Amino acid sequence: MRTQKVIGIIIKRRNIGEADRILTIFTKGEGKIHIKAKGVRKITSKRSSHVELLNFGVCTIYKGKAMPILLEIQTHNVFYDIKTDLQKTGFAYHICELIDGLCPENQENTRVFELLVETLHKLAITDTIALVIHEFEVELLSLLGYWSTSKIFSSREAENIIEGILERKLKTLQILPQLQ
Numbered sequence: 001m002r003t004q005k006v007i008g009i010i011i012k013r014r015n016i017g018e019a020d021r022i023l024t025i026f027t028k029g030e031g032k033i034h035i036k037a038k039g040v041r042k043i044t045s046k047r048s049s050h051v052e053l054l055n056f057g058v059c060t061i062y063k064g065k066a067m068p069i070l071l072e073i074q075t076h077n078v079f080y081d082i083k084t085d086l087q088k089t090g091f092a093y094h095i096c097e098l099i100d101g102l103c104p105e106n107q108e109n110t111r112v113f114e115l116l117v118e119t120l121h122k123l124a125i126t127d128t129i130a131l132v133i134h135e136f137e138v139e140l141l142s143l144l145g146y147w148s149t150s151k152i153f154s155s156r157e158a159e160n161i162i163e164g165i166l167e168r169k170l171k172t173l174q175i176l177p178q179l180q
Contacts (some may be wrong), residue, residue, distance in 0.1 A: 005070065006030060009056045009116060011096040015041065023051055025059065026099050026116060031107040035061055038068040045101050047073055054079045056117065067120055081124035086122055091133050094172035095119060098137065101166045102144055111143050115117065134158065 008027035015021055019041045026032050033062065040048045050073045057075040061068040082088045099116060103109065119136045126132055137158040141147035146165060153161075163169055 003060060004063065006033070006059050006061060007057075007173065008033075008059060008113075010051060010053055010119070012100050013051065013053060019045075021051060022067075024100060026103065026113060028110060028113045029108055031109050032100065032103045032105050033068065034105070035059070035068045035070050038072075050075045051067070052078070054082060054120065057122075079120055079124055082120065088129065090172065090175060091129055092123060093118065094133065094170070095123075095136060097170060097172050098140060098162065101170075102140065102162070112140065115139055115143065118123075130155065137162065 006025070006027040006029060008025040010023055011026050011032075012024035013021050016022075016036075019039045021037045021040050022037050023037055024032060025035060037047065039045055040051050042048075047070070051070070054081070055073075056077040057073055057076050059070055060072040061069050067144050071127065079092070082092050095116065099112070103112060115136065119132060121130065122132045134155045137155070138147070138153070141161060147153075147161060159170065161175060
């Protein structure tokens with residue numbers, strides 16, 4: 001069967017051509033995948049609001065010979081409380097950058113998916129943002145096998161470890177101090 005449904009969160013998007021977009025979705029069953037959303041940048045597109053960053057939902061995709069194509073999307077949660085708060089939005093983008101950079105493509109990791117959903121829900125309702133982000137970073141490094149949770153380290157040490165793994169500076173860390 002060439003069509004399938006995947007549950008996931010949009011963690012990255014990139015415009016291509018005049019009306020298309022490449023979406024990076026972290027899914028429950030397949031890990032990080034890239035799909036092409038044709039025509040979503042057209043003014044008349046009914047799917048354009050559903051393919052925004054941090055949207056959580058069920059995607060129906062068509063798997064052909066090339067990149068999978070988005071056929072339909074049903075949004076379950078848009079994390080409105082995060083998107084209406086600039087500081088929380090910045091930290092949510094930081095979370096998405098970590099997932100995108102540290103998780104390999106097409107490798108199922110249900111626990112990381114659950115951690116992502118849980119952290120976004122916590123971020124939406126909490127005022128102690130720095131603590132939620134630090135717990136996420138430590139747990140993510142542990143789940144991916146980069147670090148043991150038995151060793152406690154500071155937020156700055158976690159960022160240094162992540163930047164060492166990625167072999168580049170995190171883009172979101174450059175803007176986060178301005179939001180605090």
